[in-house]
Amino acid sequence: MVHIWKFGDDIDTDQIVPGRYAPYMRPNEDVADAAFIEAHPEFNKQAVAGDIIVAGENFGCGSSREYAVLALKRRQIGAIIAKSFARIFYRNAINLGLTLIEAPQVVDRLSDLDFCTLDLEENRLIVRNSILRLPEIPPFAREIINAGGLVAYIQTNGRLPGE
Amino acid sequence: MSQTLTEKIFSNALGRVVQAGEIVVVQPDVVMSHDSLTPGIIDILQNDFGRASVQNPDQLVFSFDHVAPASTVGTAENQNKVRAFARRNNIRFFEVGRGICHQVLIEEGIAQPGFIVLGADSHSTSYGAVGAFGSGMGSTDVAAIWATGKTWLRVPETLQIQVRGKFQPGVGPKDLALRIGRELSISGATYLTIEYHGLDWLPLHGRQTLCSMAVELGAKAGIVPPSGEIRKRFTVPDWLFVDPDTSYYRTLEINLETLEPQIAIPHAVDHVVDISKVAGRKFDQIFLGTCTNGRYEDLREAALIIKGQQISELVRFIITPASSHELLRAMADDTLSTLIAAGAVISTPGCGACMGRHQGTLGKNDVCLSTGNRNFKGRMGDPTSQIYLVSPAVAAASAIRGVITDPRSL
Numbered sequence: 298m299v300h301i302w303k304f305g306d307d308i309d310t311d312q313i314v315p316g317r318y319a320p321y322m323r324p325n326e327d328v329a330d331a332a333f334i335e336a337h338p339e340f341n342k343q344a345v346a347g348d349i350i351v352a353g354e355n356f357g358c359g360s361s362r363e364y365a366v367l368a369l370k371r372r373q374i375g376a377i378i379a380k381s382f383a384r385i386f387y388r389n390a391i392n393l394g395l396t397l398i399e400a401p402q403v404v405d406r407l408s409d410l411d412f413c414t415l416d417l418e419e420n421r422l423i424v425r426n427s428i429l430r431l432p433e434i435p436p437f438a439r440e441i442i443n444a445g446g447l448v449a450y451i452q453t454n455g456r457l458p459g460e
Numbered sequence: 461m462s463q464t465l466t467e468k469i470f471s472n473a474l475g476r477v478v479q480a481g482e483i484v485v486v487q488p489d490v491v492m493s494h495d496s497l498t499p500g501i502i503d504i505l506q507n508d509f510g511r512a513s514v515q516n517p518d519q520l521v522f523s524f525d526h527v528a529p530a531s532t533v534g535t536a537e538n539q540n541k542v543r544a545f546a547r548r549n550n551i552r553f554f555e556v557g558r559g560i561c562h563q564v565l566i567e568e569g570i571a572q573p574g575f576i577v578l579g580a581d582s583h584s585t586s587y588g589a590v591g592a593f594g595s596g597m598g599s600t601d602v603a604a605i606w607a608t609g610k611t612w613l614r615v616p617e618t619l620q621i622q623v624r625g626k627f628q629p630g631v632g633p634k635d636l637a638l639r640i641g642r643e644l645s646i647s648g649a650t651y652l653t654i655e656y657h658g659l660d661w662l663p664l665h666g667r668q669t670l671c672s673m674a675v676e677l678g679a680k681a682g683i684v685p686p687s688g689e690i691r692k693r694f695t696v697p698d699w700l701f702v703d704p705d706t707s708y709y710r711t712l713e714i715n716l717e718t719l720e721p722q723i724a725i726p727h728a729v730d731h732v733v734d735i736s737k738v739a740g741r742k743f744d745q746i747f748l749g750t751c752t753n754g755r756y757e758d759l760r761e762a763a764l765i766i767k768g769q770q771i772s773e774l775v776r777f778i779i780t781p782a783s784s785h786e787l788l789r790a791m792a793d794d795t796l797s798t799l800i801a802a803g804a805v806i807s808t809p810g811c812g813a814c815m816g817r818h819q820g821t822l823g824k825n826d827v828c829l830s831t832g833n834r835n836f837k838g839r840m841g842d843p844t845s846q847i848y849l850v851s852p853a854v855a856a857a858s859a860i861r862g863v864i865t866d867p868r869s870l
């Protein structure tokens with residue numbers, strides 16, 4: 298069982314990792330330590346491997362900084378379930394092999410700090426004795442995530458996805 | 461068959477008819493990255509792809525603008541790593557002080573009408589100002605282009621902004637950009653290209669303001685059809701024109717005749733109101749700069765408003781020209797001297813305080829009027845600080861009074 302960390306709409310990349318905490322600015326620190334460092338200090342201190350982020354519309358809007366995804370990936374976040382995602386964030390997450398699930402109908406049924414079990418094989422989330430169905434991840438994205446991200450995909454297949 | 465400008469640009473790149481919704485693999489004409497992210501992209505290329513060199517050095521361009529000049533040993537070392545890599549691989553780069561990547565690529569003619577220009581920076585939508593398809597990507601995507609010369613993209617549908625009329629005095633391109641945000645919301649153009657119509661008369665700098673902010677609505681690209689001044693300054697391919705009967709995903713009409721000065725209040729880019737709603741509020745710092753509003757015309761507009769007056773002693777006024785070229789233009793007439801005599805300070809051309817890393821970082825509870833493009837919590841410094849997004853005219857008028865001021869009220 299893992300925790301849900303619930304966020305609102307339009308969570309921007311400056312909240313996920315402020316630019317001042319970029320690897321460029323702190324070359325000797327682990328960017329994972331900066332995840333939500335100012336916007337959600339409890340998450341920053343307490344989130345553990347497998348925990349799930351649940352959010353409203355447009356998660357990850359703002360800059361192209363891949364280190365926002367990298368920080369959550371290094372924290373071993375199990376998945377991000379949101380009503381919708383910003384474009385560059387979505388792409389970055391697929392490329393780093395972090396699972397994103399666009400599931401608008403599920404988000405409102407989940408609360409902050411709920412315990413849950415995520416079953417990606419069966420596309421479902423078990424929470425408070427109920428089983429919530431999750432939409433399938435689009436095949437194009439699933440292929441890249443399953444390969445282990447974009448670099449692994451290209452190395453294994455000798456071509457780009459879609460080529 | 462009629463196509464959007466985006467479909468035309470991708471059709472040209474691929475040598476076949478392409479439609480929105482298709483996933484295509486293309487060789488972008490230009491791939492830009494800057495000092496903030498290039499060190500990490502080098503690591504991905506070398507450590508993850510296991511390659512020492514890039515596939516096509518001519519495709520690449522680097523700039524040093526995000527922390528320029530370096531502010532710490534760490535940023536200095538990272539910059540040296542990028543310089544060494546660029547020299548070893550024969551990659552063009554623009555040194556500290558040359559300016560913001562999106563400004564420099566247009567000044568240097570590297571971004572051209574009809575090109576596909578991708579950048580490791582979300583404001584790469586800016587290249588739409590010259591009629592290019594410009595879009596931002598993350599580091600792994602860019603590293604993959606370095607390694608293969610190519611990338612995959614989904615060809616986006618297009619949202620049309622139909623503008624009517626002309627700006628009234630005291631109102632300009634930034635107000636239009638903010639108004640579009642107010643109408644569409646911060647996610648209203650996600651996965652779409654925005655095409656801005658009815659602006660054939662708009663000079664290049666205004667187009668740059670608009671296109672830089674396309675990403676603030678979630679857009680993948682923002683393109684002003686290359687007309688007017690763009691046709692005089694650039695070579696526009698003969699296929700790059702608007703088909704009269706093109707259908708769009710959505711059309712939004714905006715009438716400039718009734719547009720008032722707009723202001724985005726903390727902490728969201730689409731949290732936009734008419735200036736009258738917040739006039740009289742106090743603030744501490746003005747930041748005139750960024751890829752959205754750091755050009756000569758922006759400084760000129762501020763200078764004409766401020767000329768002969770002093771900046772209020774309640775506030776500080778930091779100006780960061782978008783490029784060395786724009787700084788030189790501001791020196792050629794009395795723009796720069798007017799602003800400095802009034803009490804403003806000029807910093808090195810580049811991104812300056814936009815990301816809160818140097819040259820004007822905000823402290824606790826500081827309130828900043830910025831001509832930039834993002835007012836997210838903590839973007840320019842301490843998370844208790846606040847950012848209002850304004851036009852250069854509002855910035856200048858407010859500088860004189862020391863409170864938020866409608867430039868039409870002076």
Ligand code: SF4
Pocket residue numbers: 526560561562581583749750751752810811814815832833
């Ligand atoms: S000026 Fe600001 S928004 Fe523009 S490229 Fe620099 S940091 Fe990004």
